[in-house]
Amino acid sequence: MAQTATEPQTGDSPAEPAGERPVRRPALSPSRASDFKQCPLLYRFRAVDRLPEPPTKAQLRGTLVHSVLERLFALPQPERQPERAKELVEPAWSELSAERPEWTELFAGEDQAKVADWLGSAEKLLDSYFSLEDPRRLEPEACELHVETELDSGVRLRGYVDRLDVAPTGEIRVVDYKTGAAPREIGEAKAMFQMKFYAVVLWRLRGVVPRQLKLMYLTDGQSLAYTPDEPELRRFERTLEAIWQAILKAGKTGDFRPNPSKLCGWCSHQARCPSFGGTPPEYPGWPEPDPGEESPLDRAD
Numbered sequence: 001m002a003q004t005a006t007e008p009q010t011g012d013s014p015a016e017p018a019g020e021r022p023v024r025r026p027a028l029s030p031s032r033a034s035d036f037k038q039c040p041l042l043y044r045f046r047a048v049d050r051l052p053e054p055p056t057k058a059q060l061r062g063t064l065v066h067s068v069l070e071r072l073f074a075l076p077q078p079e080r081q082p083e084r085a086k087e088l089v090e091p092a093w094s095e096l097s098a099e100r101p102e103w104t105e106l107f108a109g110e111d112q113a114k115v116a117d118w119l120g121s122a123e124k125l126l127d128s129y130f131s132l133e134d135p136r137r138l139e140p141e142a143c144e145l146h147v148e149t150e151l152d153s154g155v156r157l158r159g160y161v162d163r164l165d166v167a168p169t170g171e172i173r174v175v176d177y178k179t180g181a182a183p184r185e186i187g188e189a190k191a192m193f194q195m196k197f198y199a200v201v202l203w204r205l206r207g208v209v210p211r212q213l214k215l216m217y218l219t220d221g222q223s224l225a226y227t228p229d230e231p232e233l234r235r236f237e238r239t240l241e242a243i244w245q246a247i248l249k250a251g252k253t254g255d256f257r258p259n260p261s262k263l264c265g266w267c268s269h270q271a272r273c274p275s276f277g278g279t280p281p282e283y284p285g286w287p288e289p290d291p292g293e294e295s296p297l298d299r300a301d
């Protein structure tokens, strides 16, 4: 279950009608900001048109592994062992597939052996996780932490941190598990963008620049650690503000241009993309209330 760390709501937040879902103010998420940077048209398809994207088995496996790691850290420290983690795989998948029955469609017509192979591939990622660290020696402050803040410019940032470790001295480490199938070198710049996004949010929420941003690549059992500094985060804040302004400008006119790159190979929308001979649907207008939403699949790339 995701936890939440947000600043107090400012007075201009819409009032929450009794018995109704709170109105979420427009915010930038790392996934959508990264989409816009990569290709404005991809951002439009995902955040404005909200076109469905069938998940891949690799994405589902990533969501499953994130869920298992969250459950693992809910166990008493001595129990956080590889075999115990593997025991969590099936119950976690049962729960995820009950919550999102459409995800099981990917396995329609497949026999149990194929599903077992896929679950086994999730167990391999967990083995890889244990080769990188010993969770019995860690006590994270939070897993799957929802974080949200507003910059002085009024730009609102929102996201989910896989894990937050806080040392007794107050030093913060932001940890992100990477389980995606894309080659690591393709995703690395995007991953670091995401980590700096979280660093800015946590710095603004807590007044402390995170000591370390740690990416754990479970597909190849490697990790990458980075130490940001305050001037860098200030510059990055300006980058995020510029991205948000560019999104709002494109949102008014509907002018979201394609930006073809080697990442198009992972795009589900080639058939609608002018760069591949397609035609986008008619622009539906700027969505209300929130074009910045992330799905659990975004968070488990």
Ligand code: SF4
Pocket: 039, 041, 042, 258, 259, 260, 261, 263, 264, 267, 268, 269, 270, 273, 274, 275, 276
């Ligand atoms: S195929 Fe490439 S250029 Fe076209 S929308 Fe997707 S990412 Fe953008």
